[in-house]
Amino acid sequence: MLQPNAYKGKLIIVEGIDGSGKSTQIDLLYKWLRSLGQSVYFSEWNSSKLVKSTTKAGKKKHILTPTTFSLIHATDFADRWENHILPLLRAGVIILADRYAFTAFGRDVARGVDPQWVRKLYSFALQPDIAFYFRVPMDVSVDRIVSSRAKIKYYEDGKDLGLSDDKVVSFRLFQQRIRDEYEKMIDEFGFTVIDGTLPIHMQQQQVRNIVQDVLQDWQGLPALHTSEGGTQ
Amino acid sequence: MKEAAFYGAGFPYAPISDLPGRLIVLEGTDGVGRSTQMQMLKDWIEEEGFGVLDTGLARSPLTQPGLDGAKRGHTLGHLTMSLFYATDFADRLENQIIPALKAGFYMLSDRYFYSIIARNVVRGADPDWSRKIYGFALKPDMIFYLRADVPTLVSRVVNGGGFDYWESGMDIGCADNLYDSFCIYQARLIEQFDQMAEEFAFTIIDANRSSQDVFEDIKEHVRALIHES
DSSP states (O other): OOEEOOOOSSSEEEEHHHHHHHHHHHHHHHHHHHHHHHEEEEETTTTTTHHHHHHHHHTTTTTHHHHHHHHHHHHHHHHHHIIIIIHHHHOOOEEEEEEEEHHHHHHHHHOOHHHEEEEETTTSSOOEEEEEEOOOOHHHHHHHHHHHOOOOOOTTTTTGGSSSSHHHHHHHHHHHHHHHHHHHHHHHOOOOOETTTTTTTHHHHHHHHHHHHTTTOOOOBBBTTOOOOOOO | OOOOOEEEEEEETTTTOOOOSSEEEEOOOTTSOOHHHHHHHHHHHHHHTTTTTEEEEEETTHHHHHHHHHHTTTOOOHHHHHHHHHHHHHHHHIIHHHHHHHOOEEEEESSSSHHHHHHHHHHOOHHHHHHGGGGGOOOEEEEEEOOHHHHHHHHHHHHTOOOOOTTGGGTSOOOOOHHHHHHHHHHHHHHHHHHHHHHHOOOOEEEEHHHHHHHHHHHHHHHHHHHHH
């Protein structure tokens, strides 16, 4: 349970296993909202400059444990929360987040940390106005990842767990665990489930319809006409 | 042999069967004389014939560069700071403290997570949230709380390295000069430690006295711990 968002701004997030297509969808959503003249802020998982050197060093040297992996990502999230997300929500901005606390609840629990403990870490985060969950079968995820970016990462893809010596098998086993956690979170956190196997434009149409409903009769902070868009 | 006890779930992915070593923590605010006591205690336990290792806050190779950089920039919010320190603590617990205890060492820790909680709560963090973060933390065998009054702390700091920006809590703006800020900030920390004393079963040591007197007290407690084993 997360506290509801009582601020003027709107919080919309996307979740899903690797290869679910969530980043494509949130990028299209971002561009559409900008074109409507809304103030939109995009926040990406694991992107705080403050903890970047620590995360990078830890990953490179393979010295992170499931607990420190979890804590360092929570630190990253807290820094983005305190410096960007929360003040901008108060200002009336639409925040779009590519991955949110639920990524930690899935990934860190798949890696073996206590589910209640990691939920407590993120208990300062607010319940999003919409939490899109892009659901795909395992085969789709694996095919997309293996065919597009053949480089499977050590931590993101659970190599540290030693599930299998085979990169692809290890990736699949780890993503399967995360997927199981996401499925459990659908009810717990009221995810809006989108079928990630549909054509991109059909998913986007559903996403826009749902967002439009939430923004009905809502007045946020107007965007400046001079500002240029870009999602990063 | 002794079973590992945790404040919460511990490390579910890495169960520990037994920890033959002993974990002794020295806690207290800045200027209570922790480092002097650490050294005396280490020397004495070694004289007794036991292997001793030590650790202290913010000494993890993982987070130290990041923490130092963040302090220079003063950009840390209290949530971020709480979690960053917890990362450092977890790294040292899993990679230094637990391995040393498994190998049968006496591990002396110059502060534990209690100091971090005190500092975070004084900066506005939620007390319950701050504690729950440390559900992975191992319960020490003995926690000494070196308790000294603010005038004692001032005298030690003035005769030592002088007032420090962070030890005076200048970042929270409770006063416009180091001296007043130090007094207010340290009094607030002491209040937090006092609240934790019972909760975490601290052994309270009056640190307003000479370091030799303080050490005699500590030694007596540690001797009992040694003879237990």
